[in-house]
Amino acid sequence: MNSSEIDSLNRRFGIPNHVHFSEGPSAFVIAEINNFHARVTLCLQGAQVLTFQPINQEPVLYVSKSARYVGGKSVRGGIPVCWPWFGPHASDAQKPAHGIARSSMWSIIETVALNDGATRVVLELVPVPEHRALWPHETRVQLHVSVGPSLTVELVTHNESAQPVQISEALHTYFHVSDIESVSVSGLDGCKYVDKVTGGAPAIQQQAITIHGETDRVYLNTAAECVIHDPGLHRRIHVAKTGSRSTVVWNPWTEKALKLGDMGDNGFRSMLCIESANALDDIVSVAPGKEHRLTTIISVERDNDSAL
Numbered sequence: 001m002n003s004s005e006i007d008s009l010n011r012r013f014g015i016p017n018h019v020h021f022s023e024g025p026s027a028f029v030i031a032e033i034n035n036f037h038a039r040v041t042l043c044l045q046g047a048q049v050l051t052f053q054p055i056n057q058e059p060v061l062y063v064s065k066s067a068r069y070v071g072g073k074s075v076r077g078g079i080p081v082c083w084p085w086f087g088p089h090a091s092d093a094q095k096p097a098h099g100i101a102r103s104s105m106w107s108i109i110e111t112v113a114l115n116d117g118a119t120r121v122v123l124e125l126v127p128v129p130e131h132r133a134l135w136p137h138e139t140r141v142q143l144h145v146s147v148g149p150s151l152t153v154e155l156v157t158h159n160e161s162a163q164p165v166q167i168s169e170a171l172h173t174y175f176h177v178s179d180i181e182s183v184s185v186s187g188l189d190g191c192k193y194v195d196k197v198t199g200g201a202p203a204i205q206q207q208a209i210t211i212h213g214e215t216d217r218v219y220l221n222t223a224a225e226c227v228i229h230d231p232g233l234h235r236r237i238h239v240a241k242t243g244s245r246s247t248v249v250w251n252p253w254t255e256k257a258l259k260l261g262d263m264g265d266n267g268f269r270s271m272l273c274i275e276s277a278n279a280l281d282d283i284v285s286v287a288p289g290k291e292h293r294l295t296t297i298i299s300v301e302r303d304n305d306s307a308l
Helices: 003-013 129-134 255-261
Strands: 019-023 029-034 038-043 046-054 106-112 119-125 141-145 151-159 165-167 169-171 172-177 184-186 190-194 200-205 214-222 226-230 236-242 245-252 271-278 284-286 291-300
Touching: 003 019, 003 046, 038 141, 038 226, 046 151, 141 226, 151 165, 151 214, 151 226, 165 169, 165 172, 226 271, 236 271, 271 291
Parallel strands: none
Antiparallel strands: 019 029, 029 038, 038 046, 106 119, 119 141, 141 151, 151 291, 165 284, 169 271, 172 271, 184 226, 190 200, 190 214, 214 245, 226 236, 236 291, 245 271
């Protein structure tokens, strides 16, 4: 996108003291949201929230220092959008992992300054002919991003066809933490999960989650709020959700992080993914003319004694 197109975005959708569009790395178009409550950057490719930082606080989201800004690929960090399937495609391994949304262009369709000083930005996935071969269904997909004291991200699937459509999905959120071995996650005690590191073995979570090696778990049949307890940053990050019955907890650890190539040296130590999802057998059927909303709400509170 050239400078005249960015100027056009600012004329149509820019809001003083709320929303401004600029050119980011590799000419990516970035929506900068700055208001009384927080600062957010949002990339139009993938509708990917990259940063969320409440005023006078540490960044809440993680973006790798070695992240690559490449057309057609998601950035390592922030909140990539996995849609209309999560992970590998169920029947065709040649289709891209995590679907088409996270690597495609989205358009801005609305920006609003709200009465409480918050800001809402609405994006819509731009349909292209290549999508039809991968996803032959009449669906319209939007992402609603609301920036206030908390960050709310809502993925909305509208089924505009005459037949039900089935989707799996995730808001693949990377959180910034002080040190992965110092944090814990509460909210999933007693929940059944599938451990993908051990080949899909089922297990039951006992007490809080701590991370001391590669972790890739899908927690099943849960709408629970999770809390990341981070004594190093003296805070608790609350991750609430709606429209989701799966929660994914992921950290690649040393060997897999090196294979990824864009995590950087020891980058895995300062990140943890807690993903609001509908994954594995948690498939959502959207009836004709109906919609499904997957929402994550992220908020932060100070805690001078974060240890459980």
